[in-house]
Amino acid sequence: MVIPTPVLLVEDNIADAYLLMDMLKEADEQQWQVVQAKRLSSALEYLRNSHFDIILLDLTLPDSKGLNTVTQIQAAARDLPIVVLTGLDDQELAVQAVALGAQDYLVKGEIATDTLMRAIRYAMERGRILQQLQESERRTLIALEKERELNQLKSSFVSMVSHEFRTPMTTIRLCAEKLQGDNPQLTPERRNQYLDLMQGSIADMLQLLDEVLFLGRIDTGGLHYEPTTLNLEDFCCELTETLQLSASDRKLTFTCQGDCTQAVMDAILLRHIFTNLLSNAIKYSRAGSTIQFGLTCEDSTATFQIQDQGIGIPVSDRKRLFETFHRATNVGSIQGTGLGLSIVKKCVDLHQGQIQIESEVNVGTTVTVTLSLGKMRV
16 A cells, blocks of 8 residues: 655645646656645644645745745754745746755746656655755764763773872882881881771772772663662661771761561662762761661652761752762862762662752751662563
C-alpha cells in the first residue's frame, strides 16, 4: 500500500489551485495528499496541527505578500522544503525567496506536470540533504563540546592529583629523612609518630586512588546496582561508630525511627554514599560541634538525613555541587578532591533515589537522601 505524501498548497487563486491539484493527480493520484490553504493564517494553523512533507507557496496572499510570506512559513516549519509559486512579473522576488531558504520556484502559466513533479522531488531531496547536514553539524558540535568537557576534566584531574598527592608525599619524604640512619636523638616514641604520619599519608593517597577508580567504574558502566537484604539500622550504627574514630573533637549521633531491619539495597553503594556525606560533615564542621545522622523508615521508603553545623555552601556553588572535581568557593585550606558528592549522586542514581541539600553559610548543611526500602529486582 502506497502511503501518500502530504502536501500543503498555499494558494488563494481557485483556478491555479485546481490546476496544480489536477497535475498531481495526473502524475499519481495515490502518491499525493493535498491540503489547500487560501490565507497565510490558515497555512500556519495547518502547520501547527498537521504533518506535511512539502509546501507549495504562493507569495501573494490576502493577508501576506512578498518575502514576509516565506519568512513566516519558515519560522513555523523550519525544516520543510518550500517551492515558491510566482507570476511572470515576480521572478526576481522568487529568486530572493530561494536565497532566503526556499528550495525552488515555479512560474505560474509555465508549469507542466513534469516540471512540477521534478521541482517537488528535487526540493524534497534537497530538504532531506539539508536536514542530514544540519544533523551532522549538531552531532559535531555535541562531540566538540564533549571533547572540551573531557579536556577540562583531564586538566582538573591533573591539577587535583598533583595538589592532593603533594602534601602526603612531602610528609612521607620528610618522615623518611628523619628515620634514616642511626639518630641517637630519635626516641622510640618519636619514631612511632613518624611511622604513623607515613601510614596516614599512604592511607590518604590510597583513598584518593580508590575514589578515582570507583568513579571511573561508574562512568564506564562497570558498576551496577546489586541489592541484598540489609539491616539498615545496624549498617548505619556500624558506619557511625567507625567514622567517630576519625572525627577528632566532633561528635556523631545516630537515631533511627521505624522498622529498618529488612531493606533491599546495595551495601557497597550505600557505604560510598554515607561515608562521603558523613566525612564531609566532619571535615567542614566546627570543632566541638555535633553531627546528627538520622534514619526514618516509613511507607516503603528510607529517609536518611545528615545535619552538620559547618561552614555551609554558598548559593553560587549549589548548581555545581555534583560536578566532578568542583569544590565550594569557601573551603579555604581544607583539603579535598571534589569527587565525594559526584560519587554520592551517581550511587543515589543507581538506587533510583533522590538527594536534596539545604545549606546556609556559617550555619550548616542538611543532606537528605531518599531511597526505596525495595524489593529484589531481577
